[in-house]
Amino acid sequence: MLLARDAVHERDVRVPRQEEAEALFEIGRMQADMDVGMMRADALDQPGRQRRRQGVLARQHDEVSGQPRAAPEIVPKLPQPGGERGDPVPVVGGGGPQLHGLAGPVEQLDPQMALDGLDAAGEGRGAQVPPLGRFGKGAGVHHRQDVLEPFKTHASPTSCDSRKLHSDLCDWHAGGQGIKRDPASQKEPSMHLARFPRVSLAHLPTPLERLDRLSRELGGPEIWIKRDDCTGLSTGGNKTRKLEFLMAEAQAQGADLVMTQGATQSNHARQTAAAAARLGMACHLLLEDRTASKDPNYRGNGNVLLDLLHGATTEERPSGLDMNAELESAASAERARGRTVYAIPGGGSNPTGALGYVNCALELVSQANDRGLVIDRLVTATGSAGTQAGLVVGLKALNSGIPCLGFGVRAPRPKQEEMVFALAQRTAEKLGCPGVVSRGDVVADTDYVGPGYGLPREDTIEAIRMFAELEGILLDPVYSGKGAAGLIDYCRKGRFAKGERIVFLHTGGAAALFGYDVVLRRPPEILAAE
Numbered sequence: 001m002l003l004a005r006d007a008v009h010e011r012d013v014r015v016p017r018q019e020e021a022e023a024l025f026e027i028g029r030m031q032a033d034m035d036v037g038m039m040r041a042d043a044l045d046q047p048g049r050q051r052r053r054q055g056v057l058a059r060q061h062d063e064v065s066g067q068p069r070a071a072p073e074i075v076p077k078l079p080q081p082g083g084e085r086g087d088p089v090p091v092v093g094g095g096g097p098q099l100h101g102l103a104g105p106v107e108q109l110d111p112q113m114a115l116d117g118l119d120a121a122g123e124g125r126g127a128q129v130p131p132l133g134r135f136g137k138g139a140g141v142h143h144r145q146d147v148l149e150p151f152k153t154h155a156s157p158t159s160c161d162s163r164k165l166h167s168d169l170c171d172w173h174a175g176g177q178g179i180k181r182d183p184a185s186q187k188e189p190s191m192h193l194a195r196f197p198r199v200s201l202a203h204l205p206t207p208l209e210r211l212d213r214l215s216r217e218l219g220g221p222e223i224w225i226k227r228d229d230c231t232g233l234s235t236g237g238n239k240t241r242k243l244e245f246l247m248a249e250a251q252a253q254g255a256d257l258v259m260t261q262g263a264t265q266s267n268h269a270r271q272t273a274a275a276a277a278r279l280g281m282a283c284h285l286l287l288e289d290r291t292a293s294k295d296p297n298y299r300g301n302g303n304v305l306l307d308l309l310h311g312a313t314t315e316e317r318p319s320g321l322d323m324n325a326e327l328e329s330a331a332s333a334e335r336a337r338g339r340t341v342y343a344i345p346g347g348g349s350n351p352t353g354a355l356g357y358v359n360c361a362l363e364l365v366s367q368a369n370d371r372g373l374v375i376d377r378l379v380t381a382t383g384s385a386g387t388q389a390g391l392v393v394g395l396k397a398l399n400s401g402i403p404c405l406g407f408g409v410r411a412p413r414p415k416q417e418e419m420v421f422a423l424a425q426r427t428a429e430k431l432g433c434p435g436v437v438s439r440g441d442v443v444a445d446t447d448y449v450g451p452g453y454g455l456p457r458e459d460t461i462e463a464i465r466m467f468a469e470l471e472g473i474l475l476d477p478v479y480s481g482k483g484a485a486g487l488i489d490y491c492r493k494g495r496f497a498k499g500e501r502i503v504f505l506h507t508g509g510a511a512a513l514f515g516y517d518v519v520l521r522r523p524p525e526i527l528a529a530e
């Protein structure tokens with residue numbers, strides 16, 4: 001193995017020597033060819049097969065830095081439990097893992113922090129909407145030339161070989177560092193998500209699209225977007241994927257009441273309410289007043305309105321409480337009344353929910369491989385940690401070589417990274433690949449939080465306007481707007497190399513825009529002066 005430097009992740013990455021890379025590439029190709037669907041598709045789509053192979057080989061050297069790349073891509077075809085959209089998905093997987101949690105404590109992942117109040121005093125400062133087209137009309141985006149290399153063809157291995165290939169990949173990840181794999185996990189390939197109970201809620205796969213106008217405007221990397229704002233379920237967002245696994249557990253436990261907690265404008269609460277409605281369960285939400293905003297739209301519009309439309313009941317809590325403890329005590333009270341309660345921790349962030357983002361990693365790598373698209377980095381907003389944790393586990397377990405950068409929305413960096421790493425470790429254990437994620441794989445930049453959770457800053461609003469005006473895409477002021485502000489700033493400061501292909505995971509949240517109309521209507525010069 002060789003070492004190369006990743007500037008954003010500030011780490012040395014292990015890269016295979018040429019002969020090791022070729023061997024791993026062979027393994028990846030064979031694993032991909034295992035999938036009957038892909039073999040069929042390949043038979044019909046020789047040009048697509050050629051592009052995929054070109055993408056994999058092009059990855060072995062970075063054209064910008066000249067450094068060898070982190071790892072060759074492995075191209076397993078995505079398993080979509082239940083097959084095509086709409087097919088029934090078994091609620092409890094045969095031979096699946098034990099279920100826990102009916103009476104167990106709610107997980108503590110998101111400790112409270114004191115937050116400043118939202119400045120709603122901008123009312124009356126004018127409702128002037130900034131002029132359209134402020135971000136200019138540039139020339140076309142330049143694309144890198146992928147290296148064209150000839151390819152050998154491979155015979156498909158037997159199903160027995162599949163386990164051996166998976167084992168080889170895990171051993172390669174362990175890098176001879178003595179990571180012990182659970183003997184039980186060696187019996188099951190770690191990315192075999194169909195082993196887990198899951199209910200079909202999401203519109204998958206979500207689109208992967210190139211943002212030409214934004215890329216041109218920023219003049220640096222090629223920016224792509226993974227549209228998890230289009231997952232469906234009450235305007236969509238990242239919680240749909242998590243809820244597929246969480247709500248299947250709720251069903252398996254015979255729950256008649258689902259309870260969760262979040263901020264007043266919580267997207268997680270709104271999507272949980274929608275999932276419960278869809279599955280015929282009652283839903284009760286504890287909503288924490290984290291911003292102290294008195295704006296009637298913040299308090300009653302946006303996600304709050306949708307919670308009510310989905311038939312959920314809500315209860316307010318003041319800021320600063322341990323909300324997961326509040327949830328557990330409210331759930332206990334309902335259990336004492338005879339309800340069968342399934343309590344979901346804030347953000348749906350536990351190992352079960354994080355499986356949704358392991359699945360997203362699978363989906364993304366498969367899309368990239370199908371198109372011959374070399375992804376250099378994935379960036380996302382990170383809050384209660386489940387999204388980034390699941391992504392990091394999935395990307396590592398797949399040996400994708402794609403680092404994931406989180407832009408924090410609440411906690412300071414050390415705490416955020418610890419939360420993500422701790423959850424990633426637990427998710428990897430659940431998945432059957434303990435030790436696949438190391439501490440250095442988890443990077444969160446929290447410089448774009450601004451004044452606090454739920455309090456957008458000037459750069460948040462600018463990011464929302466840029467995506468809206470240049471790409472017709474709606475972000476939100478609490479999560480995706482802050483993630484995009486980080487992305488934009490990194491591009492402007494040259495922290496991503498020119499030509500790098502960055503995928504921004506759009507985690508949704510646009511329903512909250514209607515709770516923030518006052519600040520969104522403020523002209524940029526007033527925002528800048530604040």
Ligand SMILES: Cc1ncc(COP(=O)(O)O)c(C=O)c1O
Binds near residue numbers: 386507
């Ligand atoms: C729109 C949106 N984006 C991103 C996040 C952050 O995801 P996670 O809490 O899994 O870190 C959330 C969490 O609530 C969200 O609602």
